[in-house]
């Protein structure tokens with residue numbers, strides 16, 4: 001079931017519509033600065049003043065099972081969790097929601113050995129992750145990225161209020177927007193893509209690219225970016241991510257590259273590689289012609305004719321947004337670092353990419369981006 005969604009400027013004031021009946025106690029999971037800076041604190045105080053409120057601040061750089069379990073040990077289980085923040089905050093709220101409802105340790109939380117969690121309403125303060133629309137939470141543990149997935153982690157309510165997203169620093173906003181664009185594009189070509197995910201992805205792409213083309217600073221363009229990002233979240237909830245995401249996690253955990261910037265580094269090259277899908281390397285049971293057609297549609301959405309032009313268009317967008325374009329810019333300067341990066345890619349995580357990428361493909365891609 002999709003979360004109940006309220007959209008638009010000021011929609012945070014409608015949160016009571018989403019609060020389940022019989023709710024008495026609410027835990028607000030929030031970021032360290034965005035809650036105040038976005039104005040969410042003042043707005044929620046007015047709407048939720050009648051409930052018993054407690055707060056948990058997620059201030060670590062990345063969400064982790066360890067943090068969620070420590071938090072759950074210190075907090076009383078509420079009737080509802082309201083997550084207000086970026087993707088890391090919403091992911092943390094999901095992990096805490098599971099940890100508060102079940103007797104879990106790190107392993108069982110990472111393996112999603114649970115089937116219920118405290119209901120969540122999510123209000124992103126950054127347009128990008130789409131976590132308010134997905135049933136999974138990213139968790140990092142000992143340098144490895146896990147995707148904790150269970151239907152109970154899908155928020156019961158999502159509030160996409162662009163007025164909460166104005167205070168986000170521009171470098172964080174830029175990376176998060178590229179993440180949203182990657183969700184949309186990867187939802188076009190993923191093995192698990194469906195007609196529904198491609199429809200959502202097209203809408204998402206159009207909104208995001210139109211928001212960019214309008215400069216991203218006017219109210220109208222910011223609204224488009226926010227709506228596009230949440231559509232992309234809904235698309236990725238169906239299609240799941242592909243090679244650009246699989247490759248990104250090492251850069252985030254080892255080099256602290258913001259998630260969207262890490263995805264951006266390889267997205268164009270992955271698009272181009274997937275365009276060369278043929279019967280010898282195709283993983284998608286619908287066949288290589290289907291994959292090439294999906295890539296053509298992605299090129300159309302980007303307003304270009306060829307995969308190479310699409311890669312260049314994505315690179316131009318990285319430049320416009322001030323994101324790094326080469327691995328050397330994010331700290332991978334030595335050949336040994338690039339080799340470790342290439343070796344860290346887990347083949348299992350590449351299973352949703354429509355074209356098989358073997359060790360040589362990955363090594364060549366990493367060298368191309370050096």
Ligand SMILES: [Fe+2]
Nearest residue numbers: 129179245259
């Ligand atoms: Fe992402």
